[in-house]
Amino acid sequence: MAEIAEKAGVGAGTIYRYFDNKDVLIIQLYQELERDLVATVQEGFPTGKPVRERFLHIGTKLLRYCISHPLYFRYIEQYHNSPYGASLRKDKIMDKSGDQHLFKQLLKEGIAERVVKDLPIFVHFALAFGPVISLARDHVLGLVTLDEELIFKTVEACWDGIKENT
Amino acid sequence: MAEIAEKAGVGAGTIYRYFDNKDVLIIQLYQELERDLVATVQEGFPTGKPVRERFLHIGTKLLRYCISHPLYFRYIEQYHNSPYGASLRKDKIMDKSGDQHLFKQLLKEGIAERVVKDLPIFVHFALAFGPVISLARDHVLGLVTLDEELIFKTVEACWDGIKENT
Amino acid sequence: MAEIAEKAGVGAGTIYRYFDNKDVLIIQLYQELERDLVATVQEGFPTGKPVRERFLHIGTKLLRYCISHPLYFRYIEQYHNSPYGASLRKDKIMDKSGDQHLFKQLLKEGIAERVVKDLPIFVHFALAFGPVISLARDHVLGLVTLDEELIFKTVEACWDGIKENT
Amino acid sequence: MAEIAEKAGVGAGTIYRYFDNKDVLIIQLYQELERDLVATVQEGFPTGKPVRERFLHIGTKLLRYCISHPLYFRYIEQYHNSPYGASLRKDKIMDKSGDQHLFKQLLKEGIAERVVKDLPIFVHFALAFGPVISLARDHVLGLVTLDEELIFKTVEACWDGIKENT
DNA sequence: CATGAATGAGACTTCATTCAT
DNA sequence: GATGAATGAAGTCTCATTCAT
Numbered sequence: 001m002a003e004i005a006e007k008a009g010v011g012a013g014t015i016y017r018y019f020d021n022k023d024v025l026i027i028q029l030y031q032e033l034e035r036d037l038v039a040t041v042q043e044g045f046p047t048g049k050p051v052r053e054r055f056l057h058i059g060t061k062l063l064r065y066c067i068s069h070p071l072y073f074r075y076i077e078q079y080h081n082s083p084y085g086a087s088l089r090k091d092k093i094m095d096k097s098g099d100q101h102l103f104k105q106l107l108k109e110g111i112a113e114r115v116v117k118d119l120p121i122f123v124h125f126a127l128a129f130g131p132v133i134s135l136a137r138d139h140v141l142g143l144v145t146l147d148e149e150l151i152f153k154t155v156e157a158c159w160d161g162i163k164e165n166t
Numbered sequence: 167m168a169e170i171a172e173k174a175g176v177g178a179g180t181i182y183r184y185f186d187n188k189d190v191l192i193i194q195l196y197q198e199l200e201r202d203l204v205a206t207v208q209e210g211f212p213t214g215k216p217v218r219e220r221f222l223h224i225g226t227k228l229l230r231y232c233i234s235h236p237l238y239f240r241y242i243e244q245y246h247n248s249p250y251g252a253s254l255r256k257d258k259i260m261d262k263s264g265d266q267h268l269f270k271q272l273l274k275e276g277i278a279e280r281v282v283k284d285l286p287i288f289v290h291f292a293l294a295f296g297p298v299i300s301l302a303r304d305h306v307l308g309l310v311t312l313d314e315e316l317i318f319k320t321v322e323a324c325w326d327g328i329k330e331n332t
Numbered sequence: 333m334a335e336i337a338e339k340a341g342v343g344a345g346t347i348y349r350y351f352d353n354k355d356v357l358i359i360q361l362y363q364e365l366e367r368d369l370v371a372t373v374q375e376g377f378p379t380g381k382p383v384r385e386r387f388l389h390i391g392t393k394l395l396r397y398c399i400s401h402p403l404y405f406r407y408i409e410q411y412h413n414s415p416y417g418a419s420l421r422k423d424k425i426m427d428k429s430g431d432q433h434l435f436k437q438l439l440k441e442g443i444a445e446r447v448v449k450d451l452p453i454f455v456h457f458a459l460a461f462g463p464v465i466s467l468a469r470d471h472v473l474g475l476v477t478l479d480e481e482l483i484f485k486t487v488e489a490c491w492d493g494i495k496e497n498t
Numbered sequence: 499m500a501e502i503a504e505k506a507g508v509g510a511g512t513i514y515r516y517f518d519n520k521d522v523l524i525i526q527l528y529q530e531l532e533r534d535l536v537a538t539v540q541e542g543f544p545t546g547k548p549v550r551e552r553f554l555h556i557g558t559k560l561l562r563y564c565i566s567h568p569l570y571f572r573y574i575e576q577y578h579n580s581p582y583g584a585s586l587r588k589d590k591i592m593d594k595s596g597d598q599h600l601f602k603q604l605l606k607e608g609i610a611e612r613v614v615k616d617l618p619i620f621v622h623f624a625l626a627f628g629p630v631i632s633l634a635r636d637h638v639l640g641l642v643t644l645d646e647e648l649i650f651k652t653v654e655a656c657w658d659g660i661k662e663n664t
Numbered sequence: 665c666a667t668g669a670a671t672g673a674g675a676c677t678t679c680a681t682t683c684a685t
Numbered sequence: 686g687a688t689g690a691a692t693g694a695a696g697t698c699t700c701a702t703t704c705a706t
Binding site: 077078081117119120122123125126127129130131132133134135138141143144150153154157158160161162163165 | 243244247252283285286288289291292293295296297298299300301304309310316319320323324326327328329331
């Protein structure tokens with residue numbers, strides 16, 4: 001908290017006028033970042049286009065966001081991997097909000113059209129976002145450098161995992 | 167440390183007879199768990215069988231291990247997402263040790279045989295293990311319940327992501 | 333540290349706003365006391381007067397300071413006899429700062445005038461200050477009570493040890 | 499205590515068969531060293547010879563002992579400068595035992611003969627041993643190197659401090 | 665409203681001592 | 686008698702939070 005106050009150029013006590021305590025600050029910051037992330041992913045969403053195209057839009061937008069906002073990405077990740085984020089997950093996938101809803105809708109459609117495997121939503125989430133998160137982390141840690149081509153190929157490969165083999 | 171001592175039913179100072187300090191304890195515990203994990207994955211490895219079969223072996227063994235040892239899994243995950251594990255990642259993938267080596271060898275072979283997409287190793291790792299980790303976490307948090315069938319289908323889907331589309 | 337905080341009537345953590353850690357506290361306190369001691373010894377220094385008179389000034393001022401500030405004296409002594417003060421000694425005698433410089437200059441002059449024995453500086457330090465410190469300690473411990481006359485006679489005797497026998 | 503046990507090649511608990519506790523060990527070790535020191539100083543003591551000669555014997559023996567047994571010397575010094583040694587001092591000078599007695603006898607005689615200044619015993623102790631201790635410390639710390647000549651000159655200078663100026 | 669000095673619970677660690685073997 | 690694993694009080698230090706100014 002002291003460090004945050006200093007970087008913010010305010011007194012240590014001032015933070016507590018805006019956030020009840022450290023936990024609240026952490027949670028609110030997360031929620032703000034999440035809103036930003038969701039908004040970015042929704043930008044230019046190709047409504048009405050084939051399932052595959054919409055999937056690729058979401059995947060590439062997400063991966064690009066993570067690697068171009070490394071601090072935000074690390075924060076979101078750490079949040080998810082902390083006690084704070086434990087309860088979060090279920091709500092997120094089950095709720096009808098923002099990004100998640102978009103993706104769930106997409107899958108539902110895909111399953112109905114038989115272009116997507118008939119698997120539980122959690123499995124689809126894992127197949128679609130697991131690799132993206134993992135790779136974004138590697139990029140942020142400097143273990144690999146992702147260019148536009150690699151981003152596209154990766155998301156395409158995720159699609160291959162999800163899509164129904166005809 | 168106090169909590170560990172209490173759960174172990176020993177005095178606070180006793181821990182320090184076995185571990186120089188907190189960091190050493192954390193690191194050694196991780197290394198022990200990792201050895202256990204690698205050993206499990208290698209059990210019954212179908213050497214000589216097709217790439218796909220070997221891939222499915224590794225994937226399912228890993229996923230089963232994670233959900234049947236939820237505490238170990240959570241610990242390993244947290245370790246990776248902590249300052250301790252920061253440097254670990256690159257070494258792990260680049261080194262020729264244990265599990266990683268097995269998997270790298272598999273990919274190399276798969277790429278040579280043109281049954282696996284020609285992508286960088288980090289991308290393959292992400293495609294193969296990202297979903298497994300993500301799903302294991304969901305299972306451990308109680309968000310989904312994986313049975314043997316779902317485990318198999320998930321790893322199969324990972325294979326679909328990795329394999330070359332003919 | 334707990335005891336210091338309590339005697340200071342502050343919380344345990346408050347000390348660390350003023351001193352980075354225990355070592356810094358100990359060192360800074362010493363430096364402050366030393367400055368005070370040196371300033372006292374320099375008060376009314378009879379520049380230009382004979383070597384003997386200047387020597388007596390330093391010796392008596394020092395001895396008086398030690399017995400009138402027993403806590404300061406004990407602290408300085410303990411500091412010198414601790415790992416902190418180990419390296420201090422050589423620097424002190426060799427450096428050209430404060431009190432030490434005054435004394436070294438005095439000796440040099442005395443040796444040139446042949447009123448002081450031609451011995452290494454460390455020996456002179458020992459002859460001049462060894463007895464003063466030893467006696468101050470005795471006084472502080474209540475083993476002897478020094479009055480103005482005894483102070484003078486003692487320092488005079490130190491001078492007898494240092495001065496050249498003609 | 500652990501370190502002592504290890505260097506002694508015994509178990510940690512074994513020490514407590516020979517010493518009730520740490521304090522007792524420290525005190526007994528000191529007493530042993532002191533006996534050794536006193537015995538050394540008394541070796542070849544020139545009973546019946548002039549006061550000056552006897553004084554020089556004690557002083558040089560003492561100084562030589564300190565610099566040739568640096569560890570013993572440091573231990574004795576630290577002991578004196580610790581809470582243990584606080585009470586010790588008075589007893590030592592006032593008691594009629596060993597070394598101290600020898601020295602007190604010497605002074606008494608010297609004062610009677612008017613070859614030694616008529617000063618309290620504590621002052622004489624300071625004048626005689628203060629410089630020796632101080633210089634021994636410097637030698638042990640490597641700040642100065644004492645040879646036989648310097649040892650003699652130093653003790654002679656101590657004598658000059660003590661002796662009556664005729 | 666903002667400040668930042670003060671707080672004190674709690675974290676990690678050490679070490680003299682004990683006691684079952 | 687000897688051992689050394691276990692102990693736990695006490696030490697240093699951190700940091701989220703408060704409150705007088």
